Amino acid sequence: MQLAATYKQRRARRPRTLLTITGSVLAAALVSGFVWWPKSPLDLAHADKAITAEWTKAWQAGEVVALVRHTERCDRSDNLCLGPADGITRVGSTAAAAVGKGFEHLGMQQAQVLSSPLTRTAQTAHFMFGQDASTQDWLATCGPTLRDDVVAHKVAQHNLVLVTHSGCISDFEKQTGFPHAAGAEYGSTLFVRINEKGQLKVLGVMNADAWPAVRP
Known part of the structure; x- marks a missing residue:
């Protein structure tokens, strides 16, 4: 009788043991997935001094490519449009000018500006720098x-x-290694370093409202 009772107790424990093991495996998988899941590029607005010095020094050396998203689209906003429906809003033009001031603060003496030919990108480039950019x-x-x-x-x-x-x-x-990055905001900039050997490194992202804090 005692052996039978012990056997029943062991059988009763098995489901709990299996659940514990299964839970542990799932937890480990979730943690592993979190660690290895590709993240978005670094937010440069919250970078430490060393990282800020790195990317601004790269800019001064002429080693940077900056991919800028156009500012607020007219056809996806209730704000007043500048003109064509496929262009940007007046709010977008103000934001573009602010981003342009950020670039001017970095220095545009050794910089080339290219733009997508679509109206919203061409307008953004114009309000950033006060002149039309070459379209590609x-x-x-x-x-x-x-x-x-x-x-x-x-x-x-x-x-x-x-x-x-x-x-x-x-x-x-x-x-460039960020297949699940968060979508770019209006007017945000992705900074990339490309040295003379063509080696590429993603430096991070600067959102439009973060430029006033940039002090190279």
Whole structure:
């Protein structure tokens, strides 16, 4: 009788043991997935002094490509439009000018500005720097060759500002190790360092409202 009771107790414990083991395995898988799941690029607005010094020094050396998303779209906002429905709003033009001031603060003496030919990107580039930028079709189509296109257009010792679209920035992030990055905000900038050997490093993201805090 005692053996039978012991056997029943052991059988009763088995489901609990299996549940404990299963729970542990699932917890480990979730933690592992969290650790290895690709994250978004660093938010440069909250970077420490060493990282800020790194990316601003890279800019001063002419080693940076900055991918800027256009500002607020007219056709997706109730704010007053500048003109065509496929362009940006007046709020967007003000935001673009503020981002442009941030770049001017960094220094634009050794920088080239290119833009997607679509109205919203061309307008954003114009309000950023007070003049029209040279337009490039590849900044609107983007796709699987975007990373190589960016590297190919980078001139040594000259920074490159590319005014483009959220989908294009997403394409670029997927091709540089961030396939699950958060979508780019209006007017945000993805900074990338490309040295003279063509080696690429994603430095981080600067959102439009963070520029006033930048002090190289």
